Amino acid sequence: MREGYETFIMVWTKREITVSWQANWLNSGHCHIELRCDERLPVTETGYRSHFVPQGSFADEVAVAAFVTKWLDEAADDKVWQAYLVDSRQLKLF
Structure with a gap:
């Protein structure tokens, strides 16, 4: 665990995601959020x-988790993500 960060694990569409966040990253007035997952996500290949989001956006882990869930849900509507999901279900011969 990194100093100054809070970390928790959440599951989104069967993907386990480690979420780390710091409320006032380097006294910048911004909250820093990091997502780590062994699989591709709609917000990262x-x-x-x-x-980064403005400081004060989140009071606790529950608020961060709600933000991340909404962010992923909205990004999952993207045509590129939808095409990836369809393609990833197909068997590949080569």
């Missing part, structure tokens, strides 16, 4: 994403 690599499974890692760093994101």
Whole structure:
């Protein structure tokens, strides 16, 4: 665990995501959120994403989890993500 960060695990569409967040990252007035997942997510092809939002947006882990869930749900509507899901269900010969 990194100093100054709170970390929790959440599950979104059967994907386990480690969420780390710091309320006032480097006294910048912004909250820093990091997502780590072994699988691709609609907000990152690599499974890692760093994101900043204005400080004060979140009071606790529940609020961060709600934000991340909404963020992922909205991004999952993207045509690229939907195409990825369809393609990932197909068997590949090569």
